[in-house]
Amino acid sequence: MEIEAPPTEKRYEKPEGERRGLVIVNTGDGKGKSTAAFGLALRAHGRGKAVKIYQFMKVPSARFGEHRMFEQLGIPIEGLGDGFSWKSQDLEHSAQLARDGWARAKASILSGEFFMVTLDEITYPLIYGWLPLDDVLQTLRDRPKHVHVVLTGRRCPPEIIELADTVTEMTLIKHAFKAGIPAQRGIED
Numbered sequence: 001m002e003i004e005a006p007p008t009e010k011r012y013e014k015p016e017g018e019r020r021g022l023v024i025v026n027t028g029d030g031k032g033k034s035t036a037a038f039g040l041a042l043r044a045h046g047r048g049k050a051v052k053i054y055q056f057m058k059v060p061s062a063r064f065g066e067h068r069m070f071e072q073l074g075i076p077i078e079g080l081g082d083g084f085s086w087k088s089q090d091l092e093h094s095a096q097l098a099r100d101g102w103a104r105a106k107a108s109i110l111s112g113e114f115f116m117v118t119l120d121e122i123t124y125p126l127i128y129g130w131l132p133l134d135d136v137l138q139t140l141r142d143r144p145k146h147v148h149v150v151l152t153g154r155r156c157p158p159e160i161i162e163l164a165d166t167v168t169e170m171t172l173i174k175h176a177f178k179a180g181i182p183a184q185r186g187i188e189d
Helices: 033-046 067-075 091-111 122-128 135-143 158-163
Strands: 023-029 051-057 077-078 116-120 148-152 166-167
Touching: 023 033, 023 158, 033 051, 033 116, 033 122, 033 148, 067 077, 077 122, 091 116, 091 122, 091 135, 135 158
Parallel strands: 023 148, 023 166, 051 077, 051 116, 116 148
Antiparallel strands: none
């Protein structure tokens, strides 16, 4: 590790642009995409802002740690899917669930009722061809000015990356699973 001196001067000028809703993307093969999105949801909720979270791959009855906590805090979180594709008994049914879920998420975005709408794991139904990319892009463009939308998932389509205001790529450097350590409740649920 190399030691460096802490900065003594501000490294940037304060932006003079207008505050507005952002499109934020967390993508890449590393861990933390959903976790970062949930952190933003908690931050917004903590400021009294209305937040809605949609999870495109989780089942509606999911009871992972985030569901339990968001329920306690009064943050609505909704599973829209039937699990990851390798668990699906009927991929056309999975695709229909994604389309139905997208209709609900789209309505929430366009309603202007929410300060932030999180579309967790939306990249999967997009890259599987279950959702029309053009409709998602148009919805992001047409959303009310104050609405922030956070999208997560691997292999985010470049068209969404181009439209987004902030894009973070999580890079996999090392993962416990590859060392034979199974997923653990409270860490990867």
